[in-house]
Amino acid sequence: MSQQVQRRLRLYVDFMSQPSRAVIIFSRCNNLPVELQLVFIHKGETRSPEYLARNPLGKVPLLEDPGAVCSGEGPEGDGCLRLPESAAIISYLSYKFPELVMEHWYPRSDPVQRARVDAALHWYQGNIRAGAMRLSFHKVVAQRLGLQGDERVAADGLKTLKLALSSLEEYWLAGESRIFMTGTQPCAADLLCACELEQLRMLKVQLHGTSLVEILAPYPLVQAWRQRVKQACEPHYSDVHSVLVKAAAVGPSPKL
């Protein structure tokens, strides 16, 4: 029993982190036996010596699996897998709990469908996240962390994001049967993209010159898809985003 408790999977997250939220929602939607451990970025906790010992990259989310059979080539040394990167965590959990995680989230048996989801996940990183993350960071988050945002980088992020949203509208969501990015049901990339876009709720027209509603206005398919992703993940989607919704309502105070 005590061994079983020790061997429980642990997920280090901050509810204000877009990829953290996606992994939490994924875990809850699929009833995964994963224990959450909060790490507050704005309190400097991802940079504490204790956390850096777990994850030298200093980022969340991180998955710890003490029950993983490690080949010994990893950086852990103690036989406990410590896995960074949200998309890799979702894929790992899908293989680890095949009886709990439906194939549509991350396909294990159909190589073509897996390839499409992999492509969507890598595209998300280089497009939706590359754009939206720089936009939200340089417009809002930097200020809240006491750092200096760069308007030119934010503008470049917005440009990247608009191109990404065009591709989401015209490629990933093209065709009547593709109501999600890779088919008729949501995959890991749908969730990661949607959680990334939610972060832009913090943008206010009067303060930042633009807003999520304004940014999404030219993309009706993206708007409808965003509602579908939310619906497919309720009540967890709203629950997990409640911290962000509160933070967005508070405005640009440095305290969250």
Place this chain on the structure above:
Amino acid sequence: MSQQVQRRLRLYVDFMSQPSRAVIIFSRCNNLPVELQLVFIHKGETRSPEYLARNPLGKVPLLEDPGAVCSGEGPEGDGCLRLPESAAIISYLSYKFPELVMEHWYPRSDPVQRARVDAALHWYQGNIRAGAMRLSFHKVVAQRLGLQGDERVAADGLKTLKLALSSLEEYWLAGESRIFMTGTQPCAADLLCACELEQLRMLKVQLHGTSLVEILAPYPLVQAWRQRVKQACEPHYSDVHSVLVKAAAVGPSPKL
């Protein structure tokens, strides 16, 4: 026979594209039956109506597999898989040709090792590529394509790249046994990261204020790793990079 020819896998690439080079080198190192089809970015060919019909994202590389069994949910319509995103292409080819592609490139049987390679691939996208690609694009490539580069975005790219190189040095390549990013042999992420860094050969101190040698100077483990990746992939690594090496020697002319 004619059916076999038609069913051959086709890879659309530009030798000046970092991810294209990685996929070509990977295919050649593993003797994959993949036919190359050149698409020249600087001639606008990734934006031609003909190419956009194949890949509406307008990017290279793209893999076409007419022999894939598609579930019909994809955008193709004609039953031919058209897969974007270099990391997804490498993973797909690894599953498709298990007898040709060694496990270390992309692990299929060890879930922990696959998770580590997945994490390295996603990290590459958001860090090495996010930094180096914006740096090379805004400093060199934009000008060669007749576009306007943005020095502030280039500077932000360089900042991202330096943080990424620190993580490569201190995390991915930490520990004596980890001579490559995920162990003792190269994986897909090693190749993608190395090919991304090669692009910075086009930077000249006198023209751009920095160079690849200068950028890598503080990172001895990264320098040694870069040579190991090259050695592990010869003669293909040098062959495939010869176009880039020539372009870098030519200087900042708009003609490649």
